[in-house]
Amino acid sequence: MATFPFELVSPERLVYSGTVSEVVVPGTEGEFGVLAGHAPFVSTLKPGILTIKGDGAPRKLFVRGGFAEANPQGLTVLAETAIPLADLRAENLAQMIKDAEEDVEDAKDETTRNRRLVFLEQVKSAAAAVEADARTTH
Amino acid sequence: MASLKDLRNRIASVKATQKITKAMQMVAAAKLRRAQQAAEAARPYAQRMESVLGNIATAVAPGPDVPALLTGTGKDETHLLLVLTAERGLCGAFNSSIVRIARERALVLMNQGKTVKFYCVGRKGYEPLRRLFPKQIVKLVELRANKGVTFADAQAIAHDLGDMFAAGEFDVATQFFSRFQSVISQVPTAQQLIPATFPEQPAAAATGASAVYDYEPGEAEILADLLPRNLAVQIFKSLLENGASEQGARMSAMDNATRNAGEMIKKQTLTYNRTRQAMITKELIEIISGAEAL
Numbered sequence: 483m484a485t486f487p488f489e490l491v492s493p494e495r496l497v498y499s500g501t502v503s504e505v506v507v508p509g510t511e512g513e514f515g516v517l518a519g520h521a522p523f524v525s526t527l528k529p530g531i532l533t534i535k536g537d538g539a540p541r542k543l544f545v546r547g548g549f550a551e552a553n554p555q556g557l558t559v560l561a562e563t564a565i566p567l568a569d570l571r572a573e574n575l576a577q578m579i580k581d582a583e584e585d586v587e588d589a590k591d592e593t594t595r596n597r598r599l600v601f602l603e604q605v606k607s608a609a610a611a612v613e614a615d616a617r618t619t620h
Numbered sequence: 621m622a623s624l625k626d627l628r629n630r631i632a633s634v635k636a637t638q639k640i641t642k643a644m645q646m647v648a649a650a651k652l653r654r655a656q657q658a659a660e661a662a663r664p665y666a667q668r669m670e671s672v673l674g675n676i677a678t679a680v681a682p683g684p685d686v687p688a689l690l691t692g693t694g695k696d697e698t699h700l701l702l703v704l705t706a707e708r709g710l711c712g713a714f715n716s717s718i719v720r721i722a723r724e725r726a727l728v729l730m731n732q733g734k735t736v737k738f739y740c741v742g743r744k745g746y747e748p749l750r751r752l753f754p755k756q757i758v759k760l761v762e763l764r765a766n767k768g769v770t771f772a773d774a775q776a777i778a779h780d781l782g783d784m785f786a787a788g789e790f791d792v793a794t795q796f797f798s799r800f801q802s803v804i805s806q807v808p809t810a811q812q813l814i815p816a817t818f819p820e821q822p823a824a825a826a827t828g829a830s831a832v833y834d835y836e837p838g839e840a841e842i843l844a845d846l847l848p849r850n851l852a853v854q855i856f857k858s859l860l861e862n863g864a865s866e867q868g869a870r871m872s873a874m875d876n877a878t879r880n881a882g883e884m885i886k887k888q889t890l891t892y893n894r895t896r897q898a899m900i901t902k903e904l905i906e907i908i909s910g911a912e913a914l
Contacts, residue, residue, distance in 0.1 A: 491668060493771040493856055495661040510845075511836050524672060525836040526845050549846060551672055553833075560668055562771065562849065 484518035487556035488534065490543070492564045497543070502536035505557055507550045508608075520552040527561060529578075529601075529608040531615065542567040544612060546578075546605075567615060575609040624899070627892040631885060638881035644710065645874035652803070652867035658768065659800060659860040666857045669850055674818035676839050676846075686840060689782075689847040692815035693791045698735040700758075700790035701726060702781070702813065704797040704858055705745030706866040707764040712873035714798060714866055715744040717808045722796040723752060725810060737790060741777060741859075758784075769863060774856035781855075782848050785814055797858040798865035804872050806865035811858070813851060 488505055490498040506515045508530025529546040547562035565574070582602040589595035622630075677690060703722045705715045722745070726736045738757045740746040746760045759780070763773055781793060793814040798806045811817075835842055 489664075491665045493662055493665045493774075493853060494658070496664055509836060521834060523834045523836070524676070524842065526842055547849065549672065549842065551668070558668055560665055560672075562775075 485536070486516075486518040486520075489556070489558045490532070490534075490545075490564055491558065491560050493562060497561075497564045498534065498541075500536065502534050504535040505559075506531075506533040506535075507557075507559060508532060508545065509550065516550075516552050516557050519554075520557065522554070523550075523552040525550050527559070528604045530604070531567065531608070531611055532559065532561075532564075542615065544570050544608070546608075567612065570612060572613075575605075575612060578605050579609060622895075624892065624895055627888060627895065631888045631892065634881050634884050634888065638878055638885065641874045641877040641881060645871055645878060648711075648867045648871040648874060652864060652871055654768075655860070655864040655867050656800070659857075659864045662857055662860050666853050669846070669853050670818060673816070673843075673846055673850055675833065676835070676843055677816070677818055679833075679839060687844045687847055689785070689814055689851070690816050690843060693788070695791045696734070698737065698790040698792075699729050700737045700739055700781070700784070700793040702739045702777075702793060702795040702855075703741065703745040703749065704795060704855075704862050705740070705742035706862070707743050707762065709744055710873065711866050711870035714806065714869035715742075716748070717806075718796050718798055719745050719748050721808045721810060722749070725794070725796075726753065726756075739777075739781070758789075763859075769856070769859040771852070771856050774859055775852045778848065778852035778855050781814070781851060790814075795855065795858055797862045798869075800861045800864040800868060803868040806869055811854070813854060816847060816850060 485501040485503050488498070488500065488502045489496065504515055504517055506513055507525070508528050509525040510528050511525070513530070514525070526549045527545055527547065530544075532543050532545045534541045534543070544565045544567055545559065545561040545563065548560040550557065550559045552558075579602070582598065582605045586595060586598045586602055589598050701722050703718065705718050709715065722738075726738075729736050736753070736756055738749055738753060739759050739761075740749060740757060741761045741763065743760075743762060743764070746757065750757060761777060761780075763769060784790060785793070792812065794810050794812050796808065796810050799809045801807055
C-alpha cells in the first residue's frame with residue numbers, strides 16, 4: 483500500500499511525524515480518510531478521534547480545534563489539543579463538556595450562542611465516540 | 621582606614637553574593653535550555669498556521685464576509701499595546717528594553733492624537749508603565765504562579781483580546797516582546813496582531829499552489845475559525861520567545877555579576893593583606909624600639 487508523510491502538530495510540540503498509509507481525520511463537515519496522493523485540501527477540525535494507520539496497530543488520538551492540510555507533499559494536521567486515547571481520562575472529557583456548557587450559558591448574543599451550542603454537541607458526540615472506542619478495545 | 625575585621629566582613633559578603641549570582645547563572649542556563657526547546661517545538665505549528673492562513677487570506681476576496689480580525693475596523697484611532705515582559709528582574713536590560721520600545725511607540729501615537737491603551741503581561745512591564753501612564757493600563761495578567769507558559773495561558777489572553785476587539789475597545793493591537801537570537805543577543809520586537817499581517821510568500825504564489833486548494837467549509841468560514849486561533853498561536857510564540865530571551869539575558873547578566881564579584885574579591889583581598897602586613901611591621905617596630913630604649 484502506498485504511504486505518505488504525515489505530521490500531527492500541537493502548539494506545544496510535534497506529536498507525530500512519520501510515513502503512514504491512511505489517516506482518518508474528524509473534519510467539521512464529516513470524517514474523511516486521507517490516502518496517498520490526496521487532492522490539495524484544507525479543512526477545519528471538530529473534536530473527535532483521529533486514526534493513524536500505518537505499520538502495526540492503528541493509533542488513535544483525541545484531537546480538538548485546528549485544521550488539516552493535505553497537499554502533494556503529504557498531510558499536516560494542526561490541532562490545539564492532541565491526546566492519545568490511552569492517556570485520555572473520562573474526567574478530561576467531562577471537564578470539556580462542562581466548559582462548553584458554561585460557554586453556552588455565558589454567550590451574550592444569538593450567533594455566539596448558536597456557535598457554542600454546535601461546539602457543545604460536537605464535544606458530546608466526541609465523548610460518546612471515545613467511550614464507544616474504550617468499550618470495544620477493552 | 622578600615623580595620624582588618626571590616627575588610628574580612630566585606631570580603632565574606634561579596635563572596636556570598638558571588639555564590640548567589642553563580643547559582644542564578646546556572647539555574648538560568650538550565651532553564652534556558654528548556655525554554656529554547658519549548659520555543660523550537662512550537663515553531664512548526666506557528667509556521668504552518670501562518671503559511672496556510674497567508675494562502676487563504678490572499679485567496680479570499682475582500683467583502684463583508686471577511687472577519688474584521690483580518691481587515692481591521694477601518695479606523696486606526698485606538699491602539700492597544702500588548703506588552704509581554706517577565707515576572708522577575710535581575711535579567712539585565714531585558715524588561716526595560718521591551719518597555720522602552722513600547723513607551724516610544726505610545727508617545728509617537730499619542731503625539732498623533734491617537735488613544736493608547738496598555739495590556740500588560742508580566743509585572744515587570746506593568747510597574748514602569750504604571751508610573752508613566754497610570755490611567756491607560758486596561759489589564760495586567762500575571763503568569764507568576766505558572767511553571768512555564770502553556771498554550772492555555774496564551775489562549776486566555778487571545779480570548780480577552782478577541783472580546784475587547786469585538787466590543788470595539790480598540791482598532792489596532794500590537795504586541796511587544798523580545799525575540800531570542802542568541803544567549804547574548806535578544807531583540808525587542810513589535811508585531812502587529814490585529815489586523816493580522818502575514819509575511820510575503822513568494823514560493824507559494826509563484827507556483828500557484830494556493831489556487832488549487834479545496835476548502836471545507838468555505839474560505840471565509842475557515843478564516844473566521846482560524847484567525848482567533850492564529851492570535852493565540854502568535855501570542856504563545858512570543859511568550860515562549862520571551863521566556864528563552866529572559867533566561868538568556870539573566871544568564872549573561874549573572875555571568876557579568878559573578879565576574880565583577882570575583883574582581884572585587886581580588887582587590888579587597890589585596891588591601892586586606894597589605895593592611896595586615898603593615899600592622900605586623902608596625903608592631904615589630906614598636907617592640908624593637910621599646911627594647912632599644914631599655
